[in-house]
Structure formats: C-alpha cells, structure tokens
Amino acid sequence: MASLYRGVLAGLALLFMNLLLILMARPPSADGASTAKSKISAVFVFGDSIVDPGNDNHRLTEAKADFPPYGQDFPGGKATGRFSNGKVPGDMLASRLGIKELLPPYLGDDLPISELLTGVVFASGGGGYDPFTSIPVNARSSTEQLGLFLKYKERLKASVGEDEMTRVISEGIYFTVMGANDLVNNYFTFPLRPHQYNLPSYVKFLVSSAVNFTTELNEMGAKRIGFIGIPPIGCCPSQRKLGSRECEPMLNQAAELFNSEIETEIHRLNAEKTIQGSKFIYLDIYYNLLELIQHPGFYGFKEATEGCCGSTLLNAAIFVKNQHACPNAYDYIFWDSFHPTEKAYNIVVDKLFQTTMQY
DSSP, X not given: OHHHHHHHHHHHHHHHHHHHHHHHHSOOOTTSOSTTTTOOOOEEEEESTTTXXXXXXXXXXXXXXXXXXXXXXXXXGOOOSOSSSSOOHHHHHHHHTTSOSOOOBTTOXXXXXXXXXXXXXXXXXXXXXXXXXXXXXXXXXXXXXXHHHHHHHXXXXXXXXXXXXXXXXXXXXXXXXXOHHHIIIIITTOSHHHHHOOHHHHHHHHHHHHHHHHHHHHHTTOOEEEEEOOOOGGGSGGGSOTTOOSOOHHHHHHHHHHHHHXXXXXXXXXXXXXXXXXXXXXXXXXXXXXXXXXXXXXXXXXXXXXXXXXXXXXSSGGGGTTOOOOSOGGGEEESSSSSBXXXXXXXXXXXXXXXXXXX
C-alpha cells in the first residue's frame, strides 16, 4: 500500500511539472495580458494647478507657487511650484505606478535625460480646455500643453533616437486634470461665456474641447490615457458663501454635469478607438474628495471648510506669498483656499487606485 501511495504522489508530481513547463512555454496572449503589454515606461500629466509642479515658475503669472509657505512639508521644505504643502497627485501617481517618487515639470531647470525618459508634467496653473480661461492669468491652455508635448517628443528623439522615443511614448501612461478653472475662474467669473452659452451648453463646449484634446493626444502616440474629472469645486473654501460651511451647489452641479458627460464620451472613445492598443478610462476625483469633506473625522482631519493658508479668494497662489500658514497642515483637507493638502491628495489617489486597479 505504501509503495502504491508513493507511486501516486510521484505521478502527480510529474503531472504538475509537465503542466508548469507547458505554461512557461506558452506564448504571450493576444489580449494584452502579457508582461510586455503591461509595461509602463513613463508617466505624463497634463492639467492645471492641481498637478502643476512648477512649469510656470519663470512665467509672468499670478498662478504660481514657487515661494513659501508652499512646500513647507515637501522634502527639504522647498517651494518647488507645487500648489500644496507637499507633493501633488502627479508625484503620487508616478510613485504608485513604480516609476519614480517625484514627477518634474517639463520646463524645469536642467532636466537630465533620465527624467525625460521616465515622464514629466506639462500642466500649467490656471490652465483649462477653454482657450479664454488661460488668458487673464497668462497660463498655458490645453492646446499649448500639447505643443509642449510635441517639443518634448522632438527633444527626446534628438537625445535617444526615434525608436527609443517611440517606445517611451507608446508604453507611457497619461493623465489629464483640467476643467475646474474653466468653470470657477471663467464661466462663473467673467461675463463673456455666460453671454454666449447657458451652463449646459458651455459644459457641452468644454466636453467637446476635452474630447478633442484626448483625441489629439492619442494621435500623437499616447495609448493609455486616464481622464480625471473635475473635483467638487463648490466645496473649496474660497467658493463657499461668506460665513457658510455649506458647499456652493451651482458649482458642484456644473462639475457633476461635466463629469457625467465626459465619462460617457470616454466610453464612446473606447468603443470607437482607431489606434490599436489604445485604452481610455475615466477616474472619479469628485466623489472621492467629497467623501473626505463630508466625513473629515473618519480620515483624521479636523478642518474641512477652511484652508490652512486662509479661505478667501486672496488666499491662494501669488497672493499668499511669504504669509504664515497654520501650524499643522495634517489637520486640514485644504492647504490654501483652492487646493488640498498633501495628506488629502494621498487619500484621494489611494482611492483612485483601489477602484481602478482592474484597468
């Protein structure tokens, strides 16, 4: 009996080894599940001040953050141009994807080739999909950011050759984060666009502009594009009604409308994609950030309505230059009157990864 038992075990072991050899010898599947298909060469980000790490530091604009108190909790306590007390979502996305800990601005000083090869940011504080949005603050619009991307491709090609440039571009992951300025600092601030469009029509104009941006980026070689929606802008400290702890409903409704329509368009782009291997996904930042604002204590925050640097329209960007911030930004969801703290961003990015890992 013992010899029979040993014989069965030996047979099972041999069967297991044969199966293992077959699996190891099997060629990569055609459905994109192979290791080669899942490679990530670099991370690229387009957008506004939510992700701008300092592209406009040398530009004449009020939408910059290369001075204290910005960066007080950044490594070395340095104000790099990031609109927060520390890191911003581009850094966190690159880190969680295993590329690098900090995602630098494309227009940063003396970027080495190693940085160019692993990804950069083209975002501009104050930018948007509507070209008019960028004019008052002298920011770079979405179209101008695509122009920077084209220059980046030419620069990379000159440094490493066309084949390597093509590989980096095609294996990269791209994120775009815009739209908030189009609503807050354009439609709800200046009379031009409301004279031309009612709100639903303007949102459709923005969505169309965003789709065109995504399509152009795809045609320039970007195959995997994550589209991050507009956050609950009515809950920013500067947008709440004076003395109120309630979010401004009209702004939030506009953001929700944009997000709903762009999500539908992203699904359409996936169904109609013409460039082989392309993948588009919508990433919800709206409800992930709103969850923090509505339940601050659960996430370890003590203040959800005030900004660490203040809460008025003049408590952000160049207007808070060299002002004192609160002693403990860790307690605050918002750093200044528009932008969240590093801690809040970290939680939101973690939520994005938890809900979209299947992609």
